[in-house]
Amino acid sequence: MSILRVEPVVMDSFGIEPTLRDDTLSVKLTGTGDMAAVGPLGFFLKDIQSEALRLRVSAVAFDVRALYFLNSSCLKALISFISSVAGQGLKCKVEFITDARLGWQRRSLTALERMSPELVSIADT
Amino acid sequence: MSTKRRTIALLMDYVGGDYQSEVRFGVERAAEAHDVNLLVAFGETLALPGATDAAQNSIYHLIGEETVDGIIVASATLCHHIGIEGMREFLRGYAPLPVFSIGMEIEGIPSLTVDNAFGIELAVGHMVDAHGRRRVAYIGGPANNEEARTRAEAYWGALAARAVPPDERLFAEGAFTIDSGRSAMRDLLARGGEPDAVVAANDKMALGAMELLKERGIRVPQDILVAGFDDAVIARFSKPSLTTVRQPMKRLGALAMDSMVRMLDGKDVQDVALLEVELTCRESCGCGVQASASLPPPGTTGRGGAALIAAQRGSLERALRRSVSIPTGSLDGWPGDLLSALEAELTGKEGRFLHALEALLDAAGRAGAILDHFQGAIAVLRERLHRPVEDGGDGVFQDALERLWHASRIVIGSASVRVEGERRLNVELASMYLSWSARSFSTCLSLPILKRVMASELPALGFSRVAVSLYDSTHGGHDPQQTTMKTLFLMEGGREVEPPPASFPARLLAPDGFLGGGERTTLIAIPVAFGDLEKFGVAVLNSGAHELVYDALRLQLGSAVKAAALHREMIRQVELRERLEQERIHQESVVAARIQTTLVPERLSVEGLELSALMKPAAAVGGDYYDVLATAEGGWLGIGDVAGHGLAAGLVMLMIQSMVSALTRRDPGASPARLISAINAAVYENVRGRLMRDEHATLLLLRYERGGRVTFAGAHDDIIVCRARTRRCVCIPSSGVWIGALPAIDAMTRDAEFVLEDGDVLVLYSDGVTEARDAHHEQFGLERLCAAIESAQSASVVAIRDRVLKEVEGWCPSPDDDITMVVARYRAPRQP
Known part of the structure; x- marks a missing residue:
């Protein structure tokens, strides 16, 4: 049985909780992705990328419904992640589970989807 | 009037060696008997002449008349490198204090x-x-x-x-x-x-x-x-x-102390005494056990127990005394006492001999004698008092004696085993506590932690009075007269107490009042040092702990203080690096802010547009961009935001500004989508390929025509148009992708358009406006922005801009992102 070798991130205003279900690596982001979250998110995404490679998962699903805000530096980390996934030729989809009521999600993630439509998909709830 | 109790120092290399341990034992017991304080100072053997004094030796140079009245030196333990001449020089350095040498005959110094x-x-x-x-x-x-x-x-x-x-x-x-x-x-x-x-x-x-x-x-x-x-x-x-x-x-040590007390009393002592x-x-x-090989032969005759003893009492006492070595003088009369008990036993007072023997063994054990030697004493008695029946001996009497000797041997054997067992147990306990304490000491990374560890570990190691003092950092080089110390840790009665804050001369070894209190004491002074060269201070501890502990503690304390010093230095270096890094980041921000703010257009002038704009960089500059460029047919408006902060973001913004300026100048009527795609390719190559970074940016380019048509492309926050006709805001989303993230975006970048009518107010803004957060982390948001614009729409573009800024700043007094806004009111050409 595969065990996830990446630690959750627990901060006062930001959190990341990774879980492995079948061949999907789920990542739940919560709180506020502001400047304090930039470093931890960057490191986490680097780790999760190697985990995706090691476990050969078919999808990484980011559940951002409880992520209230994501600033441009955090978004940059997500874009770098997606670029690397694409660059490594991983057969791994990136899915965002979003809440349409949150403005940033529509704005930023739609642009992400437009950028790599074959890789990124958005599921509104 | 009471006189002050004397204090005598004993200097030796270690306390743990066989010789050192025995000599110290003797000195300590004699100090008790003479009611003088004892201060045992130990470091290492003295260094070779010409060599730098080993740091451990610093302790010897701190001993002087400030703390002691006389000095006993275990010369044999210190002289290996410096020889007799070196020892003489060393000992003369203590004049005028009386000095006594053990184990080495030195001219002009009384020695034993x-x-x-x-x-x-x-x-x-x-x-x-x-x-x-x-x-x-x-x-x-x-x-x-x-x-x-x-x-x-x-x-x-x-x-x-x-x-x-x-x-x-x-x-x-x-x-x-x-x-x-x-x-x-x-x-x-x-x-x-x-x-x-x-x-x-x-x-x-x-x-x-x-x-x-x-x-x-x-x-x-x-x-x-x-x-x-x-x-x-x-x-x-x-x-x-x-x-x-x-x-x-042990006797050597005891006699040395006796002689030192005589010297202090002004009495004569032999220059050189041989023991x-x-x-x-x-x-x-090949001799095997030979308890009484050197005894003189039995010389008396006679019958009956008591008479047999009385006849040879003097010679028996001498033989007994020779068979057992009692280190100190406290048990001098023991052979006589034992013989008297034997006489009493033999005259019918049963149990007296064994009772006296047990008491003697008890006292001798405390005095540090080897109890096994008493087997030799029993052998002497048995040999001297044995009379075979064929030689006229009394068979019954001899049987009784044999039973007595047998019982005595059992008593001695078990006492001896008990003492050895206790000794072994003490060693095991000391080793166990030491290995515990070693673990704690080895993880001390600061002096406050070291203090806590000492407070918790030292009582278990047998310490109740401890003063650990460290040299002041500005201490006077190698001159012990100039050196001062401050106490780091003080323990009295097994409890940590607050040490006095003041420095004191290092030659006092411990803070005022620690040495020489009311009761007679034996204290041990050890250097707190790391290796041979780094000396940190002095620890003074009560005696009575296992001797293993002192040597080990000397190393552990020295290492712990060294580790704390190293750790402190490491933290200092890290802090310094962090400060420099922060300073660098600050300088970068200053440069980036300058790039960002000096590149904004000085004058906003496009035909048909009333314009006002604003850029307010946050403390950690965010890389916002806006531009307004007039052309013959109308003009270009641009707005964007480079993701990330600092100088790199500023540089990327500078690239974008230059490219937009150059491309629109060359082809004022170009398709915004084509410009965006061209800029993307150049930015991608520059940032990823040359700067080796991963910045990307939002960028929206709008080509305005005097007739009111606006063609736009790119990806950025929604465009707001406050329609004069409806007095309501309309949000127009952009449909492109960021620039700098993909090598080519031509396929996903399309031109779109809308038309401005007379009086319409166009507002471009960065996310610093809509994402400004209040104390509850609630964002200012698009709705509030629209409401602010609508409520001020009749005012001048400057007033609209300032109204929005006031509301945003009221919402979030110290924004952490740049705030950028362009406000334009369209005025249709007058109909001819």
Whole structure:
């Protein structure tokens, strides 16, 4: 049985909780992705990328419904992640589970989807 | 009027060695008897002349008249490197304090040595006279050691006295250690001198020699005899047990203290006193247990118990005294007392002898005697009082005596085992506590943690009074007169107490009042040092802990203080680096802010548009961009935001600004989508390929035509148009992708358009406006922005801009992102 070798991130205003279900690596982001979250998110995404490679998962699903805000530096980390996934030729989809009521999600993630439509998909709830 | 209690210092290299331990024991017991305070200071052997003084030796230079009235020096332990001349200089440095030397005869200094020459004469003589050996080899001590030299000379003398021809091949030199004894024995065998006996100048070298002989298959004592010098504890337990010259080390210490007290009282002491030694024969010379070999033969006759004793009482007392070595003078009358108890026993007071023997063993154990030696005393009594029936002895009486001797041997045996067991238990306990404390000390990374560890660990190690003081960092170099210390840790009665804040001269060793309180004390002073060169301070501790503990604690404290110092330095370096890094980031931000704000257009002038704009960089500059460029047919508006912060973001923004400016100038009517795609390709190449970074940006380019048509492309926050007709805001989303993230975005970048009507207000803004958050982390948001624009739509574009800014700043007084806004009101051309 595969065990996830990446630690959750627990901060006062930001959190990341990774879980492995079948061949999907789920990542739940919560709180506020502001400047304090930039470093931890960057490191986490680097780790999760190697985990995706090691476990050969078919999808990484980011559940951002409880992520209230994501600033441009955090978004940059997500874009770098997606670029690397694409660059490594991983057969791994990136899915965002979003809440349409949150403005940033529509704005930023739609642009992400437009950028790599074959890789990124958005599921509104 | 009471006089101040005297304090005597004892200087030695270690407290843990056999010799050191025994001498210290003797000095300590005599100090108790004389009611003087004792301060034992130990460091290392003195350094070679010319060499830098070992840091550990700093402790010796701090001892002086400020703290003590006289100094006893265990010279034999300190002199290995500096020799007799060096020792003389060292001891003279303490004048005018009275100084007494143990183990080394030094001109002008009263000293007490054991009769080294006689000891070797006994050992060599025993090999030749008792065992008929003619090839007696000798393993001597270090050449610079005075005692070693005396013993070596006595070896040659003993051979000469017996007309045994000297043979250089039979003489080797060691360094008083087990290893050096092994290698000396290896040399002796290699030289082909064919030794049939070996005498070593101390027990450790003899044990090393026996180890090597065993490895070579040479049996002791069958093939070769071995004898040592000292009668160290281990000599009794080696296999075979070691024949050795018993050096009364405890007695040596006790007599030194007696002499020091006499000196302080102004009484005469001998310049050089010699203490007698005797040979203890065990298995290694083939004698086996020989408790009373040197006793004079029984000389009295008579019948009956008490009479038998009375007739030879004087001689019996002497023989008993010789059979047991009691270190201190406290039990001087013990043979007489024991004989009286035996007399009482024999006159019918049953149990008196065993009772007295038990009390004696108890007291002798406390005085540090080897209780096993009392077996020899019983052997003396048995031999002297035995009268065979055929010689006229009383059979019943003899039976009773035999039963008494048997019971006595059991009492001695169990007392001896008990003492050894206690000793062993103490060693085990000390080792256990030490290994615990070592773990705690080794993880001390700061002085406050070290204090906590000392407070919790030292009581378990047997300490209740402790003062650990560290040299002030500005202490006066190597001059002990100038050096000052401050107490780091103070413990009284087993509890940590607040140390006095003031510095004090290092020569006081501990804060005021710690040394020489009301009660008589024995204190141990050890240097707190790391290696040979780094000295940090002095620790003064109560005596009574296991001697293993002091040596170990000296190393642990030194290492812990060193670790704390290293850690402090490391933290300082990290803080320094962080400060420099912050300074660098700050400088970058200043540069980036300058790039960002100086590149904004100075004048906003586009035909048909009333314009106002604003850029307010946050503390960590965010890389916002806006531009307004007039053309013959209208103009270009641009807005964007480079993701990330700092100088790199500023540089990317600078690239975008330059490219937009150049491309629109060259082709004012170009498709915004084509410009965006071209800029993307260049930015991607520059940022990823050349700067090796991963910045990307939002960028929205709008081409405005005087007639009101606006064509736009790119990706950024929604465009807001406040329609004059409806007085409502309309949000127009952009449909492109960021630039700099993909090598080519042509396929996903499309032109779109809308038309402005007279009076419409166009607002472009960065996310610093909509994502400004209040104390509850709620964003200002698009709705509030639209509401602010709508409520101010009739005012001038400057007033609209300022209204929005005021509301945003009211919402979030210290925004963490740049705030950028362009407000344009369209005025349709007048109809002709």
